[in-house]
Amino acid sequence: MDEIRKIIHIDMDAFFASVEQKDNPELKGKPIAVGGDGNRGVVAAASYEARKYGVRSAMASKIAKKRCPHLIFVKVRHERYKEVSNQIMNIFHEFTDLVEPLSIDEAFLDVSENKKNILSATLIAKEIKNRIKEVTGLTASAGISVNKFLAKIASDYRKPDGIFVIPPKDVEEFIAELSVDKFFGVGKVTANKMHQLGIFKGKDLKERTLIDLNRLFGKNGTYYYQIVRGIDNRPVNPKRIRKSVGTEHTFENDLLELEEIRKDVQKSAKDLCKRLEKSKFKGRTLTLKLKYSNFEQETRSKTLLREIKGFEDIMQIADDLLNQGELKTSIRLLGLSVSNRINESEPLQLTINF
Known part of the structure; x- marks a missing residue:
């Protein structure tokens, strides 16, 4: 009989908003939204006080303000969130090296064998939550079970600041x-x-x-x-490979003219180049994402036999994608991303996708 695994899923509670409330005590207990408050602003994260009014992440800011007129908007501070995230990930590694980050504020941990030789996954989760509170002042929720699927679901059951266990029986x-x-x-x-x-x-x-x-x-x-039969044999993978790098921009006013749109593509291409260089990501597929004024979304992609590299390369492909078909209406959001990561230990695949 296979040995039963002990998997923990840790999910930070309203992470961006909680960091802002911790750094600025005046915001504690108040409904806040992290994001832009302009007509085209989008909520990146909402505090639990704001969620009581129906404010959610990815919601248009103007809708959020209607639902909660006294909502306080705070600008996004990615570098600060990354700093706190690194502290949290370091805490995870105090217990096990089998840590698989899903995003900046959540991760799976396999504690079947752990550095502190603690037999109970529940006790480990409690210690991790206490360490996070001690180091960052923030709360986290934990789900514990025999595989990743169940642990992920369990972490939502006692939010915020809770623990939920689904034992094998x-x-x-x-x-x-x-x-x-x-x-x-x-x-x-x-x-x-x-x-x-x-x-x-x-x-x-x-x-x-x-x-x-x-x-x-x-x-x-x-x-x-x-x-549905409780079968999920996926391992906790500490070397999870990034699948894409991208950037996108929501406009204050819809873009109508192709030349206008191309100027923003140039800005996005420059930003994408910086992100590719910083992440050392190499890929073959460029995807252009378009969201129209009626909120309909379209993606256009092109894959090369080689690495997509540099501003000129990105712009040439992006121009081809822009000219691939007529734009349906004015544009409210535009994005560019590179995917189809190149594994340098393997030969290039001889396929082209449009």
Whole structure:
């Protein structure tokens, strides 16, 4: 019988907003939003006080202000958040080297074997939370279970500043009663499709055969078949590879003219060059993201047989993508990203995708 793994998912509570409240005590207990407060501003993060009014991340700032008229906006400070994030990641490594960051404010930890020889994953999670509070003054929530899928779900159950454990003996019953909306990897569109098929909870999903799920959901069908049975053998990977580097810009006023749009593409290309250089990322695919004034979104991509390198290279490809088809209406957001990472130990694949 395989040894039962002990996986912890740590998720910082309202991270950006909590950092701002910690650094500025006057903001403590008040509804704040990190982001721009202009007409085209977007909420990057909201404090729990703001969330009570329905303010959420990725929400347009003008909608957030309508929901919470006394909302306080704070400018984003990426360098500060990165500094605090590094402190938190260092704390994780006090307990185990099997740490897989998912983002700046969350990570998986495999503590099946740990540096402090603590047998209980729950005790480890409590110690980590205490260390985070001691070092940063911030709170975190922890989910604990036998695999990454369940640990990720568990960390949302006692937010903020909580711990939730799904022990091996409870896994089957827990998943059976879990709403498919809560399944990590099931988005809103897929959840709606499942509802239309009479699939509302894990027990409904488990009734479907593997063939049925693959027919209904394509390649994701196998994933749904496994996770509803508590099967997730993905290891905690401390060497998780970055898949893309990008930049995007929301405009104060919609861009109407192609020349106007091209000027912003140039600015985005320069910013992208800096980010590629800083991250040492090398990729073959350039993607142009366009969001129109009606909020419809379009992406256009081109893949080369070689590395996309330098401003001129990016601009030439971006121009090709801009001219690939007519723009449907005025542009409210534009983004550029490089993906399809080059593994220097492997030969280039002889494929081109448009």
